[in-house]
Amino acid sequence: MERIRTQVGIVGGGPAGLMLGHLLGLRGIHSFILEDRSQEHVIERVRAGVLEQSTVDLMHEVGLGERLDREGLRHEGIYVAFGGERHRIPLAELTGGRAITIYGQNEVVKDLIEARAASGEPLRFEVDDVSIRDFDGLPKIHFRHGGQPHEVTCDFIAGCDGSRGICLPSIPASQVQIYERVYPFAWLGILVDAAPSSDELVYSLHERGFALFSMRSPQVTRLYLQVSPEEDIEQWPDERIWSELELRLHTRDGWTPHRGPVTQKGITRMRSVVVEPMDHGRLFLAGDAAHIVPPTGAKGLNLAMADVWRLAGALDKFYDSGSETELRAYSERGLRRTWRAQRFSAWMTSALHRDNSSGDSSAFDQRRQRAELEYLVSSRAAMTSLAENYVGVAFD
Ligand code: FAD
Numbered sequence: 001m002e003r004i005r006t007q008v009g010i011v012g013g014g015p016a017g018l019m020l021g022h023l024l025g026l027r028g029i030h031s032f033i034l035e036d037r038s039q040e041h042v043i044e045r046v047r048a049g050v051l052e053q054s055t056v057d058l059m060h061e062v063g064l065g066e067r068l069d070r071e072g073l074r075h076e077g078i079y080v081a082f083g084g085e086r087h088r089i090p091l092a093e094l095t096g097g098r099a100i101t102i103y104g105q106n107e108v109v110k111d112l113i114e115a116r117a118a119s120g121e122p123l124r125f126e127v128d129d130v131s132i133r134d135f136d137g138l139p140k141i142h143f144r145h146g147g148q149p150h151e152v153t154c155d156f157i158a159g160c161d162g163s164r165g166i167c168l169p170s171i172p173a174s175q176v177q178i179y180e181r182v183y184p185f186a187w188l189g190i191l192v193d194a195a196p197s198s199d200e201l202v203y204s205l206h207e208r209g210f211a212l213f214s215m216r217s218p219q220v221t222r223l224y225l226q227v228s229p230e231e232d233i234e235q236w237p238d239e240r241i242w243s244e245l246e247l248r249l250h251t252r253d254g255w256t257p258h259r260g261p262v263t264q265k266g267i268t269r270m271r272s273v274v275v276e277p278m279d280h281g282r283l284f285l286a287g288d289a290a291h292i293v294p295p296t297g298a299k300g301l302n303l304a305m306a307d308v309w310r311l312a313g314a315l316d317k318f319y320d321s322g323s324e325t326e327l328r329a330y331s332e333r334g335l336r337r338t339w340r341a342q343r344f345s346a347w348m349t350s351a352l353h354r355d356n357s358s359g360d361s362s363a364f365d366q367r368r369q370r371a372e373l374e375y376l377v378s379s380r381a382a383m384t385s386l387a388e389n390y391v392g393v394a395f396d
């Protein structure tokens with residue numbers, strides 16, 4: 001058995017785990033990151049694309065702003081479309097200059113993996129049989145790598161292993177409360193080799209359901225369609241996806257997405273999860289391991305970044321002065337932000353998705369939804385509320 005001693009053992013090499021390792025490294029705190037998938041898989045996985053202003057600021061603060069500045073697309077507004085019209089919400093104007101930046105999660109991960117390699121701190125991919133124990137004493141992580149058993153002993157464990165990880169299930173069920181809502185929707189997403197036909201995102205509600213126009217670069221468009229959670233991707237050949245997207249996104253001014261070769265497609269179910277508390281002894285959960293938001297508000301990756309920013313600060317305080325006050329406040333402060341993001345994401349989801357699961361109340365809801373969106377685009381106060389939440393408040 002190979003035995004390793006470090007200060008912080010990090011389970012999961014997604015955006016949360018990698019950013020935490022980077023933040024700790026900048027403060028001279030050692031960490032060991034282990035990830036069960038391959039480096040290629042972690043980089044190529046197509047996921048989030050919208051960075052809040054605070055996430056962009058964090059990337060700059062930690063010395064990873066250069067490529068983001070060069071390749072990221074700063075957007076100062078978004079469109080909300082319904083009834084055949086697009087309405088622009090001027091995010092920056094409404095929030096004193098804050099904006100979002102389009103920069104794929106895989107690009108963030110790539111930058112973080114490069115920085116990790118340059119730091120010389122350990123990051124192991126393709127580990128198996130990960131388990132954690134002794135959160136009340138000196139925590140340990142066991143895993144296999146290349147068939148060999150390993151044991152990492154650390155002062156703290158950061159559970160950054162996402163929604164299918166092992167850290168949360170390792171906490172006794174009586175010690176956590178899990179709040180969950182499953183939505184009767186899923187998103188079918190495609191990545192397309194075609195220049196985006198709009199400079200800004202378009203969130204659209206059509207009588208056939210939600211559709212979202214987004215992008216990754218000046219050459220790559222990203223599109224999503226609301227589908228039923230039971231939908232089988234095999235039933236969606238490209239032509240069917242395009243005709244449905246065009247139907248739902250087309251506006252009376254003639255705007256429609258550009259077609260091009262589809263390079264990736266997949267279906268993601270939508271749910272909300274909040275784990276309370278976010279810690280157990282010396283185990284701290286961060287990112288999707290602690291909470292999942294429906295994607296409509298584009299909050300998941302940004303919440304993960306806010307968590308690890310806070311956790312790194314608290315660990316720094318501990319190593320600096322021995323004080324555990326900030327570590328003990330980690331969960332409460334994180335849950336406040338998480339519930340704020342849940343509220344916003346649930347509101348965006350319910351305002352923009354067609355719910356056909358509720359029988360007789362559907363007709364009522366459709367009219368209520370129309371009133372909601374008409375109010376949104378005609379009231380500066382309502383637009384400001386959306387803008388403030390969408391660009392995100394400062395990390396706290
Ligand atoms: P993850 O990215 O899931 O990383 C966890 C890591 O842990 C993974 O690499 C996993 O392989 C690893 N792991 C799991 N189990 C183990 C184990 N036992 N041992 C070791 N490693 C393990 N968010 C936004 O902010 N904006 C968006 O626009 C947006 N769009 C999205 C679109 C889609 C289609 C999806 C699916 C998600 C989207 N999200 C978005 C959410 C965002 O992708 C997640 O919130 C984000 O990935 C969370 O990061 P994380 O590091 O906490 O978790």
Ligand code: DHB
Pocket residue numbers: 047048049050201212214215222295296297298
């Ligand atoms: C994207 C994803 C989202 O969840 C969202 O709200 C906006 C854009 C994207 O992948 O580009």
